[in-house]
Structures are given as structure tokens and as C-alpha cells.
Amino acid sequence: MTKTLSFICALTLSMVMISGCANSGWNSADTGTVLGGVVGGAAGSQIGSGTGTTIATVVGTLAGAALGRKLGDNFGQRDRRQFGSALESNPTGNTSTWSDPDSNNNYSVTPTRTYNSGSQPCREFTMNATVDGQPDKVRGTACRQSDGTWKVQS
Incomplete structure (x- = not known):
């Protein structure tokens, strides 16, 4: 689980940092939340198996969104x-x-x-x-x- 969380953190941080460079009209926290949720959901869907896939996807999405918002808040202009x-x-x-x-x-x-x-x-x-x-x-x-x-x- 720690390895998976590290992967999610690294991928989310990378996406938040660079996507914030684009002029999208969103602030860093919004961008981080969305991208973190997407990355977390994708990672969660790969972790779970059988009926646990849905739960892992939901948990991954929520965790990724929370982490993405935090990182987006911290990576300023x-x-x-x-x-x-x-x-x-x-x-x-x-x-x-x-x-x-x-x-x-x-x-x-x-x-x-x-x-x-x-x-x-x-x-x-x-x-x-x-x-x-x-x-x-x-x-x-x-x-x-x-x-x-x-x-x-x-």
C-alpha cells in the first residue's frame, strides 16, 4: 500500500505542477483536485480486484483529489x-x-x-x-x- 501511495503522490505531484503552467483559467488547487482524482481513481482501479475494484477506485479517487488539492495549493505561480x-x-x-x-x-x-x-x-x-x-x-x-x-x- 505504501508503494502504491507513493506512486499516486508522485504522479499527482507531477501532473499538478506542470498542468498548472497552462493557462486554463483554473487555480492550482482546482487543477490539483481534478487531476489527483483522475490519477487516484485510475490507480485504485488497478489495485482492487473483483468486487473490490469499485471500492479501490472510489477510495483512490477521493485520496488522489485530496492530495492533489493540497499539492496544488502549495505550488504557486x-x-x-x-x-x-x-x-x-x-x-x-x-x-x-x-x-x-x-x-x-x-x-x-x-x-x-x-x-x-x-x-x-x-x-x-x-x-x-x-x-x-x-x-x-x-x-x-x-x-x-x-x-x-x-x-x-x-
Whole structure:
């Protein structure tokens, strides 16, 4: 269960952080809640078996939504700008590190691979985050959108 929870946390954190970069009109907490619920529900459906699948899906959705809201609340506009700047400017393998003075959360982002998907530049990355004193490591892929923001692809 701990391994599953870590997976859900990592995936939710990754999705919240990058999706917050897109100008969707939603705030980070709303985006985190929705994406966390989706990720949690998907993970829960894979965990349960038989009649327990429905229960696991519901529990996963609720837990993911709660975690996503918390993480979305903690990843502010400044953090999204720092994250996008790291993806935009850092050479592969170079890390950007920053602390949020309002939350005391710490982040570091390292682009690990750069490639094009059609005409879109994309970057794989590793992010280390310490949120509310809890360390987490996230790996993902983000692509630059036409408006210059970075959005998680996987």
C-alpha cells in the first residue's frame, strides 16, 4: 500500500505542477483536485480486484483529489514560473533549485532529455520536491505549448 501511495503522490505531484503552467483559467488547487482524482481513481482501479475494484477506485479517487488539492495549493505561480524557466533554459543535466518563501517548500528540476514531438519541443525531467517536510521525487515529460507554457505529456 505504501508503494502504491507513493506512486499516486508522485504522479499527482507531477501532473499538478506542470498542468498548472497552462493557462486554463483554473487555480492550482482546482487543477490539483481534478487531476489527483483522475490519477487516484485510475490507480485504485488497478489495485482492487473483483468486487473490490469499485471500492479501490472510489477510495483512490477521493485520496488522489485530496492530495492533489493540497499539492496544488502549495505550488504557486512563482513555482510554476521557476519550473517553466528550468525546462526552457537549463541544458540537459543542469539542475535549478529554489525555495518558496511563503510555504518553505523546496524544489529542484533537472531536464534529463530533450527532443521534438512534431514541431513541439519536449523535455523529460526529474523533480525533487519537499512539501510540508515530506520529500518526493517525480519523473515526467513536458512539452512546450504554442503560448510558451510547459505541459505534462506523461
